[in-house]
Amino acid sequence: MxxxxxxxxxxxxxxxxxxxxxxxxxxxxxxxxxxxxxxxxxxxxxxxxxxxxxxxxxxxxxxxxxxxxxxxxxxxxxxxxxxxxxxxxxxxxxxxxxxxxxxxxxxxxxxxxxxxxxxxxxxxxxxxxxxxxxxxxxxxxxxxxxxxxxxxxxxxxxxxxxxxxxxxxxxxxxxxxxxxxxxxxxxxxxxxxxxxxxxxxxxxxxxxxxxxxxxxxxxxxxxxxxxxxxxxxxxxxxxxxxKIQSIISKRRVMAELYNKLLNNCQSVSLIDVPDNIYHTYHTYIIKVKNRAALQKYLAEKEIETKIHYPVLIHNQAPFNTDNGTFSLDKTTELSSQILTLPISMVNEDEVNYICQTIIDFYADVRNLSSIESTH
Ligand SMILES: Cc1ncc(COP(=O)(O)O)c(C=O)c1O
Missing domain, CATH: 3.40.640.10 (Type I PLP-dependent aspartate aminotransferase-like (Major domain))
Incomplete structure (x- = not known):
């Protein structure tokens, strides 16, 4: 696992x-x-x-x-x-x-x-x-x-x-x-x-x-x-x-590998990082279509993923009184696409395996038929 x-x-x-x-x-x-x-x-x-x-x-x-x-x-x-x-x-x-x-x-x-x-x-x-x-x-x-x-x-x-x-x-x-x-x-x-x-x-x-x-x-x-x-x-x-710099550097290396391997996967969108930003990858999030099916498939292939965050704050009980007054179209749209992949402990082989598993999932026409590209 x-x-x-x-x-x-x-x-x-x-x-x-x-x-x-x-x-x-x-x-x-x-x-x-x-x-x-x-x-x-x-x-x-x-x-x-x-x-x-x-x-x-x-x-x-x-x-x-x-x-x-x-x-x-x-x-x-x-x-x-x-x-x-x-x-x-x-x-x-x-x-x-x-x-x-x-x-x-x-x-x-x-x-x-x-x-x-x-x-x-x-x-x-x-x-x-x-x-x-x-x-x-x-x-x-x-x-x-x-x-x-x-x-x-x-x-x-x-x-x-x-x-x-x-x-x-x-x-x-x-x-x-x-x-x-x-x-x-x-x-x-x-x-x-x-x-x-x-x-x-x-x-x-x-x-x-x-x-x-x-x-x-x-x-x-x-x-x-x-x-x-x-x-x-x-x-x-x-x-x-x-030791913080080595912790961050390792995450950045793994994130770069994820980016390289997923870059051409039509059904995955990557987070853009402008040159003037140094990202430290507390989490590595991608945007995908057909998320629930992908997450299930990854779990079957022994890959644990998370969603940050499954419930938007304005939909949480103490904060949902103003629903409708905020204009949160993009927030709502992206919340059904985001998927967090493991970053803190993975090695190169594991990142390769995770990316190949994602690519395999979308290569299956049954998974592709119900989705559109996120690009
Ligand atoms: C974005 C954000 N804000 C605030 C907090 C609160 O930090 P703590 O859990 O240490 O109280 C967290 C912690 O998860 C967080 O991710």
Missing amino acids: IKYTDLGISEDEFEQEISPRLKTVFLSGEFICDTQVKVFEDNFAAYCGSRFAIAVNSGTDALIFSLNSIGVGEADEVITVSNSFIATANAIAMVGAKPVFVDINENLLIDASKIEAAITEKTKAIMPVHLMGHVCDMDSILSISKKHDIPVIEDAAQSVGSMYKNFKTGTFGKTGCFSLHPLKNLSGITDGGIIVTDDEDIAEYLRQIRNNGLESRDKQKIIGRVSRLNSLNAVILEYRLK
């Missing part, structure tokens, strides 16, 4: 790399938001090219606190997309605001040309999602942000290390929010998240809100939560941050 992913590690790696690091934390007695967390924060900020990094309990909290930090609240609106993980919209709703969903483009990213039409006097932020490790059209988004004086909060949960014109994602908006969930390219051993910002006041606010609102040990300034990264997670994240 070619598994979509497997989060387990080898016994060797555990013994040689993980266990000694965990032991250091246990022996130090510093478990929460201490030296090890600060080391990871500083190194992550340097990696992104940001002034500050503030670690929190999850990517969702990173988004919520970022919205808090720029004053988004009750009755405000935040522009984002519907084809994301539900956390994007949940974070907006958790601060009392309303997500306003804008359509996407062929590359599954926010269609920047549709943003201005969605702006109202209530719009308090734009939250582009760098889905898959791809990157949104930041030049257009930043120029709209500047023109209307509406801050950008980047949902960079899936895009650690991705770049736009050689600048890392997360560094374009007021803040950039990353998830360190075990499934992400930079993966922790429990939930985790981290926010980058160049704004000193926002950084200080974020440090307080994650820690009961305390500005010093006994003095509270704002209402806050408890959302601190623990040191056990931080030492593993620090270890994996040192």
